[in-house]
Amino acid sequence: MKRFKALAIPYFVWLVFLVVLPIIVMLVLTFMSSNGMDFSSAQASLDAYARLADPSILKAIWNSLVVAFWTVIICIALGYPTAYFISFSNLKNKMLFLLLLILPMWSNSMLRIVSWLRLFSMDGLAALNLIGTNPAVIFVTVTTYLPFMIFPIYTVLEKMDRSLMEASKDLGVPAWKTFLKVTLPLSMSGVSSGIIMVFLPAATGFAISQTIGQGKVRLIGNLIQSVFEKNNYNFGALLSILLSIIIIAIVVVFEFLQHGKKERKEK
Amino acid sequence: MIEQHQWKRVLVNVFKVMFVCLVLSSMYIPVFIIIYQSFNSTANSITPLAWGGFTLDNFAEIFTNRHLYTSILDSLLVSFWATFIATIVGLFSSIGINALNKKARKAMDFLNEIPMLNSEIVTGISIMIIFSLLKPIFPNVFGFWTMFVAHVFFTIPYVIMMILPKLEQTDESLYEAARDLGCPPFKALMKVIIPSLSTAILTGALIAFTLSIDDFVISFYTQGNGFSNFSNYVYSAYTKKNFSAGSYAFNALLTFVTLAVVFFFSMRSNRKAKKGLIRK
Amino acid sequence: MRKILIITTAFLTAFTIFASIVISTPSTTLYLLNWGEYIDHELVAAFEKEYKCQVIEECVTSSEAMYQKITAGSTSYDVAIPGDYTVHQLYNEGYLAEMAINDTKYENLNNYKDIFSSQLSDLMSTYMVNEEGKEFNSYFMPYFWGAYSMIYNKSKSDVPSTLKEHGFMGLYDRSLFTSDVKIGMYDTARWIVASYLMANDYDPNITSYDGSKEDDLSDEIKNDAISALQKVKFDEFGNDSLKRNVANGSLDFCFTQLGDFFDALYLVYDESSDDINFDIVIPETTSAFFDSMIIPTTYQNYDLANAFINFMLDPSNAYQNATAIGYSPTLKSVVSLYEEAAQEGEYYYGEEGDERSLSLKDFLEKYPMYLNPLVNSKKVYMFEPKSNQYLTTCETVLNSLA
Numbered sequence: 007m008k009r010f011k012a013l014a015i016p017y018f019v020w021l022v023f024l025v026v027l028p029i030i031v032m033l034v035l036t037f038m039s040s041n042g043m044d045f046s047s048a049q050a051s052l053d054a055y056a057r058l059a060d061p062s063i064l065k066a067i068w069n070s071l072v073v074a075f076w077t078v079i080i081c082i083a084l085g086y087p088t089a090y091f092i093s094f095s096n097l098k099n100k101m102l103f104l105l106l107l108i109l110p111m112w113s114n115s116m117l118r119i120v121s122w123l124r125l126f127s128m129d130g131l132a133a134l135n136l137i138g139t140n141p142a143v144i145f146v147t148v149t150t151y152l153p154f155m156i157f158p159i160y161t162v163l164e165k166m167d168r169s170l171m172e173a174s175k176d177l178g179v180p181a182w183k184t185f186l187k188v189t190l191p192l193s194m195s196g197v198s199s200g201i202i203m204v205f206l207p208a209a210t211g212f213a214i215s216q217t218i219g220q221g222k223v224r225l226i227g228n229l230i231q232s233v234f235e236k237n238n239y240n241f242g243a244l245l246s247i248l249l250s251i252i253i254i255a256i257v258v259v260f261e262f263l264q265h266g267k268k269e270r271k272e273k
Numbered sequence: 274m275i276e277q278h279q280w281k282r283v284l285v286n287v288f289k290v291m292f293v294c295l296v297l298s299s300m301y302i303p304v305f306i307i308i309y310q311s312f313n314s315t316a317n318s319i320t321p322l323a324w325g326g327f328t329l330d331n332f333a334e335i336f337t338n339r340h341l342y343t344s345i346l347d348s349l350l351v352s353f354w355a356t357f358i359a360t361i362v363g364l365f366s367s368i369g370i371n372a373l374n375k376k377a378r379k380a381m382d383f384l385n386e387i388p389m390l391n392s393e394i395v396t397g398i399s400i401m402i403i404f405s406l407l408k409p410i411f412p413n414v415f416g417f418w419t420m421f422v423a424h425v426f427f428t429i430p431y432v433i434m435m436i437l438p439k440l441e442q443t444d445e446s447l448y449e450a451a452r453d454l455g456c457p458p459f460k461a462l463m464k465v466i467i468p469s470l471s472t473a474i475l476t477g478a479l480i481a482f483t484l485s486i487d488d489f490v491i492s493f494y495t496q497g498n499g500f501s502n503f504s505n506y507v508y509s510a511y512t513k514k515n516f517s518a519g520s521y522a523f524n525a526l527l528t529f530v531t532l533a534v535v536f537f538f539s540m541r542s543n544r545k546a547k548k549g550l551i552r553k
Numbered sequence: 554m555r556k557i558l559i560i561t562t563a564f565l566t567a568f569t570i571f572a573s574i575v576i577s578t579p580s581t582t583l584y585l586l587n588w589g590e591y592i593d594h595e596l597v598a599a600f601e602k603e604y605k606c607q608v609i610e611e612c613v614t615s616s617e618a619m620y621q622k623i624t625a626g627s628t629s630y631d632v633a634i635p636g637d638y639t640v641h642q643l644y645n646e647g648y649l650a651e652m653a654i655n656d657t658k659y660e661n662l663n664n665y666k667d668i669f670s671s672q673l674s675d676l677m678s679t680y681m682v683n684e685e686g687k688e689f690n691s692y693f694m695p696y697f698w699g700a701y702s703m704i705y706n707k708s709k710s711d712v713p714s715t716l717k718e719h720g721f722m723g724l725y726d727r728s729l730f731t732s733d734v735k736i737g738m739y740d741t742a743r744w745i746v747a748s749y750l751m752a753n754d755y756d757p758n759i760t761s762y763d764g765s766k767e768d769d770l771s772d773e774i775k776n777d778a779i780s781a782l783q784k785v786k787f788d789e790f791g792n793d794s795l796k797r798n799v800a801n802g803s804l805d806f807c808f809t810q811l812g813d814f815f816d817a818l819y820l821v822y823d824e825s826s827d828d829i830n831f832d833i834v835i836p837e838t839t840s841a842f843f844d845s846m847i848i849p850t851t852y853q854n855y856d857l858a859n860a861f862i863n864f865m866l867d868p869s870n871a872y873q874n875a876t877a878i879g880y881s882p883t884l885k886s887v888v889s890l891y892e893e894a895a896q897e898g899e900y901y902y903g904e905e906g907d908e909r910s911l912s913l914k915d916f917l918e919k920y921p922m923y924l925n926p927l928v929n930s931k932k933v934y935m936f937e938p939k940s941n942q943y944l945t946t947c948e949t950v951l952n953s954l955a
Contacts, residue, residue, distance in 0.1 A: 009458060014369030014381060017362065017429070021384045024426050028399030031406070042625025043405040057945070062952035088296045091289045103293075105535060110300040112531050113524050115487050116507040118303035124321040125306060132803055138789060149299045202390075210392030213489055213508065221740045221790025224952065227394050227490075234398065234494075236944065237621035243402075246395045257390055318824050319801045319817075325824075346572045353565055401627070408627075412851075415627030468554060497627030499584065499609030509612055512793035513589045514820055 032243035042237045054240040063229065063245070067252065070225040073140060074209035077147045078155075081204045082197065084148070085155035089196075090189075093163035104160070107153055115150055119217050122146045126218070138222040146218050147208045155200040162196030163189075198264050202257060210249060304528065311525035316518035332526065334519025341517040343499075344506035351417065351492075351502060352485040355424035360478040362425070363432030364470070368462065370433070371440045389430045396427055397494030404495070415497025423495040424488065428481035435477035439470050581606040583857050586622055586633035588612060588844070589793055590816060591697075593877035600864050606857060614792045615741045617944065624648060629851040631858040634844050640693045641681060642938040643847065649692040650848040653859045661866035662859065665690060668866070669883050672927055673698055676841055680935045694862055697880030698843035699811030700926040700933070701748070702835040704799045709734065712805055713832065720836030721752035724808055725781050737798060737807030740790040742947035746770065747936060748808050749778045751838055758937045766937070770946040779953045790951075800831050810842065811835065811926050815879030822902050822909070835922055838932040843883060881926050888924050891917065 039051035057063075092103045110118070126136045136142040166189070174184040212227030219228075226249055233242040310316040311332070315325025335342060370381050388396060400423045407414050443466060451461040467474075489504035496505055503520075510516040581604070585592075589612040597608050611628065613619045616639045623633055623643060635643065643649050654662045661668070669677070673695060683689050703723070705712050711731050716723045723729055724736060738745060747757035756764065761771035788804060789795065795807040796817040814833040821829060846865060848858045864870060868886035875882040875891075882888060894913050901913040921928050 008372050010368045010462065011372040012369065013365045014373055014377075017366035017369065018381065018384070020362075020426075021387075024400065024403065024422075025384060025387050028403055031402050032399070035402075042621065043402065043408070044625060060949050060952065062949065062954075066952070084296050084299075088293055091293055095289070102539075106297060107300070109528065109531065110304050111483065111487070112527060113304050113307055114504055114507065114520075116489055116504040116511075117307055117520060117524050120507060120511045121303040121306035121310070124310075125302065127321045127798075127803060129320075149303070152296070152300060206390070206392060210394055211490065212394065217508075217511075220794075222787075222954070224954070227392075229952070230394055230398070232948070235615070235618045235621055236948065237617070237625055238941075238945070239402070239625075242398070246398050250391055250395050253392055254390060315824055319797050319820055321801070343576050346576055350569065350572045353568060357561060357565055405625070405627075412629055412853075419627070463554065495627075499582070499611070499628070510589075512791075512797070514816070515590065515594065 029247070032247055035240050035243040036247065038240055040240060042239050051240070054238075054244045057241050058244070058248075062224075063226075066224050066226045066229045067249075069140070069223070070209045070227070073144055073147065073215070073223075073225060074205050076144045077151065077208040078201050078205050080144065080148045081152055081155040081200070085152055085200065086159055086193075086197065089156050089160040089163055093160055107156060111153055116213060118150065119146060119214055122149070123217055137218060138220040140223055143215050143218050143223050146214050147211075150214065151204045151207060154203040158199040158203065159193060159196040162193045166192055194264070198260070202260070205256075206253065210253065307521050308525045308528070310518065310521040313518070313521075316521055317514065317516050331518040331522035334517050335523045335526070338517040338519050340506065340510070341519045341523070344501055344503045345523060347417075347420075347500055348486060348502040348504075351420050351424055352482055355421055355428060355485050356478055356482040358421075359425045359428040359432050359481045360474060363429045363477060363481075364436055364467070364474060366429070367433050367436040367440055368466070370437060385430050385433055388427050389434075393427075393488075393490035394494075397423065397491040400426065400491070401494040413498055415495065416500035419495040419497065420492055420500065420502070423491050424485045427488075427491055428485055431480045431484065432474075432477035435480065436470055436473045439473040440466075443469055581854060581857060583608045583632065583854060583861055584628055584630045585610045585861075586613065586619065586626075586628075586630040588619075588634065589614065591634065591844075591878060591880075593874045595877070596865075596870055596874055599870075600861060603864075604857065604860060608861075616743070617741075623849045623851075629853050630849055631852045631854050632846055632861050633849055634696050634846055636842055636844050636936075637680065638936040638938045640845050640847060643849070644683070644689055644692055645938065648850055649689075650850045650852060650855070651691050652694070652848060652862065653855075654691045656859065659859050659863040661863045662694070665694060668885060669695055670698075670885055670888060672925070673841075673843060673883055676843075676933070676935055680937065693845035693847045694866060695843045695845050695883040696865070697812060697875070697878070698841065698883050698926060699881050700835050700839045700841050700922070700930060701744075701751070702809060702811050702814070702833055702839065703806050704796055704809050704814050704817065704831055704833050705806035706799050706802050706804070706831045708802055708830065709805055713834070716806060716834045716836075720834075720838060721748050721808070723752075723806070724748060725752050725785050727785060734805040735788040735803070736785065737789040737791060737795040737804040738787040739792060739795065739808055740951070741792070742951040743936070743939070743944060744808070745782070745951055746774075746778055746947045747840065749781055750774070751836070751840065751934075754838055757840055757934055758939075760943070768940045769942045775946055775950060778950045782950065782954060802830070811922065812878065812880030815920075815923065819879055819902075822911075833920075833922070835926065835929055837930055838934075839927075839930050840934045840936060841927060842935065881923055891924060 036054050037050060037052070038045075038048050039053050040048035092100060097103065123137070125131060126134075126142060136145075170188055170192075171184055174188050175181070179187070209225075210227050212225065212231045215223045215225045215228055216231075219225075226245070230242055230245045230249065233245060306322070310322075312327050312329070313322075313324055314328035314330065315323055316331060318325065335345070370378060370385075373381060391399075400419065404414050404419045404422075447465050447469070448461050451465045452458065456464065487504065488502070489508060492502045492505055493508070496502065501509075503523075507516075507520055583606055585608055587610055591612075592610070597610070600606075601608055611622070611630075613622060616636050619633065619635045620639050620642065622628070623630060623635070624646075640649070652662050653659055654665060657663065677690065677695070678688060681688060681690070681693075703716055703721070705716055707713065709730075709732055712723075712734060715729050719726070719729055724738070727734065727736075738748075750757045750759065755762070758766055760767040760769060760774070762773060789798065789807075791798075795804065795809055796813040797820070798804040799807050800817045800821055811833065814831075817831065818829065846862045848855065848862070852858050865874065866884065868884060868890060871882060871884050871887045872890045875887055882891070891913070895917055896914075899913045900910050901916040902909070902911045917923065927933050
């Protein structure tokens with residue numbers, strides 16, 4: 007099958023065109039002062055970089071990370087037990103449960119967010135002043151992305167060799183110890199892909215913070231969106247690149263930690 | 274002693290069920306609100322969620338409100354085509370990537386991961402910027418084509434992610450055998466390798482469609498010339514008085530149809546299983 | 554394998570054909586860039602029918618977004634309805650096409666010089682002038698107008714009197730109220746700075762306290778605005794949602810534009826039999842605004858664009874539009890249509906004998922600012938076009954809350 011190498015070429019070209027080229031254009035944009043994508047009056051300028059000094063940008067990035075962090079933590083706390091209980095239950099129809107998890111995702115996510123907003127602003131709940139607070143944004147983000155945490159964990163747990171746990175049980179190891187020493191380490195790969203799949207949209211989205219945050223919760227996504235709306239492509243491009251670097255750095259560090267652990271163990 | 278033990282087990286089980294129900298309910302509350310709103314005659318009232326009486330008018334809105342049905346059709350049009358193309362391109366690219374040597378493979382894997390790791394907002398902006406460069410030549414480029422390219426772009430990696438691992442597990446000797454029997458290479462690929470990947474292809478296509486139909490951010494940056502999608506319709510209209518309650522109705526309808534299809538298939542497979550038992 | 558492929562392609566083709574027929578645009582299309590809830594859709598349908606075309610409308614929520622969409626957006630619009638200072642800026646930068654004012658087909662464009670209310674005309678001749686001091690009225694046709702104001706909910710007894718007495722200062726000083734009030738603010742950066750300046754009785758266009766107007770906002774004003782914002786801690790930043798939240802009581806009052814109030818009024822009249830529990834106050838020191846129909850130089854269909862503007866300026870159409878939307882009409886003829894109808898005892902809402910009905914006469918007496926937004930105001934400004942630097946600084950003020 008080695009002869010089909012050539013089939014990778016079109017996709018490679020496509021990726022270069024849509025991944026590498028935009029990065030180059032964005033880099034160029036950051037060193038200019040132009041009116042949107044209209045370069046007729048463009049000048050070389052470092053204004054975009056000067057604007058980074060604005061403390062509100064650091065705050066927005068920090069707030070995004072805080073929101074994403076808590077979202078991930080709560081998603082693990084809710085998602086892991088759910089996946090575990092379903093996977094280790096003696097239910098005949100596990101598929102049905104999976105289906106129950108998938109079904110809400112067939113509802114449009116924007117509409118679900120709007121529904122939360124309406125619920126939070128109902129007479130009874132409005133008194134709690136949830137709207138416009140970080141916890142409310144985190145809560146809605148959790149309910150939106152929770153399936154992305156449950157599925158990878160569930161898949162790993164399902165594939166796990168049950169005889170390992172039985173062996174541990176036969177040896178008289180208490181259940182909680184079996185869980186900590188056998189099940190949990192073996193399911194970490196599912197947890198880590200779940201973390202990445204939840205963390206990314208939680209840290210970079212702007213729809214939930216815009217809708218539920220009512221202008222008071224400002225994440226980096228909102229900032230980028232508003233900068234582009236103001237036609238400042240230069241600063242917008244800079245923020246986009248910055249966001250990509252931060253996200254990729256976090257993912258790389260995270261995977262390095264995972265990987266490092268495995269290697270140490272193998273030794 | 275034994276009785277106490279059983280009690281404990283019952284309690285643990287009750288806790289498990291409660292926990293799962295709690296988690297599920299957190300995901301189902303918005304779905305129930307959507308269904309509630311789809312039958313509510315004052316779905317868009319100033320007092321949030323006020324019940325104004327039962328109505329089916331909202332379902333009629335799906336076919337009468339032009340803004341709404343255009344956005345729904347736009348969504349479907351982009352998602353169907355994007356899924357179709359992304360699945361085919363993803364399939365053949367996977368075969369190509371699988372054939373690469375180790376070094377080239379690593380580079381490709383990395384490139385392929387970028388659209389997945391990159392935030393949606395940056396992906397959307399990247400594609401918007403690329404197409405903005407084309408605007409002087411094609412002034413009306415924004416619309417179906419931009420959104421279609423964007424959706425193909427962000428769904429292909431997921432298709433590849435589904436297909437590539439299966440492809441690695443595929444026994445190459447099958448292909449060799451077909452070749453030895455005088456089958457031309459491409460035909461061997463189509464007749465032997467691809468059918469063995471059918472489950473992975475289907476899963477990949479389903480994931481691609483699910484992501485594409487629900488996408489908001491990337492479509493936000495690639496819409497134009499009156500071509501938008503359902504998520505963006507909701508986002509731009511939900512604060513307004515002419516926001517169509519048909520949006521809720523459409524979504525509820527989709528939920529009901531999905532449920533019916535699932536129910537139908539599970540009944541059929543159940544009956545089949547029973548028949549099988551009887552024959553035995 | 555082949556079967557699946559054939560079925561899929563057949564389905565896709567069939568669906569594409571079906572969708573394109575349903576969505577199908579008649580050969581001519583008018584791309585309209587508008588604000589949300591800012592045009593009577595029946596009127597648009599009538600226009601589509603008369604000119605056998607399709608109007609595709611896109612909405613934005615801020616002047617900056619409007620500017621961005623016109624100058625660098627993904628669509629080339631035929632007609633847009635930006636606010637006064639954006640019109641000015643677009644004109645200065647050469648993005649406005651002159652309208653066909655001499656074409657006899659478009660008679661409402663022909664006599665543009667004397668169709669607008671005199672108060673509005675005065676403002677236009679003061680503020681809407683080019684660098685040589687000349688008016689450029691053939692480039693824009695006013696659509697609706699009004700004044701910056703505040704909507705308040707009547708549930709807290711001290712709110713109305715305090716707002717009437719202190720004007721916009723009520724937004725920035727919670728200590729003026731005896732109870733804990735919830736305040737809403739527009740999420741438009743420039744309006745925040747302007748409201749802060751007007752609250753302190755300054756011209757909203759100044760860049761430093763000595764009254765000068767430079768390229769950028771002085772650090773002094775910037776820092777004061779930031780600390781004022783941080784002190785007052787608005788309960789909501791929004792746009793369309795603000796008026797709804799005042800009407801349903803989740804906010805006590807908010808900064809807004811006049812038309813928002815009437816829009817909310819219609820909403821409540823439409824959907825419930827509750828009493829109207831909110832009202833409007835236009836402070837003595839305020840700014841007027843008007844939005845204008847313009848044709849961007851990137852238009853795709855110049856004739857249709859002119860026809861559309863001409864259609865909207867037709868007195869009976871403009872009257873219908875105004876009654877549907879709730880913003881104040883700009884045309885003299887429409888104002889007189891209102892007065893005529895009031896004389897004839899026409900009903901504004903509901904029918905005679907209906908408990909909830911409101912006659913036009915009562916309405917105009919109760920809300921005189923509808924036809925005359927500046928009736929109670931002593932000092933009236935208008936926003937002037939500002940540099941990007943200035944707008945960026947305003948953004949910084951808004952973002953300081955993050």
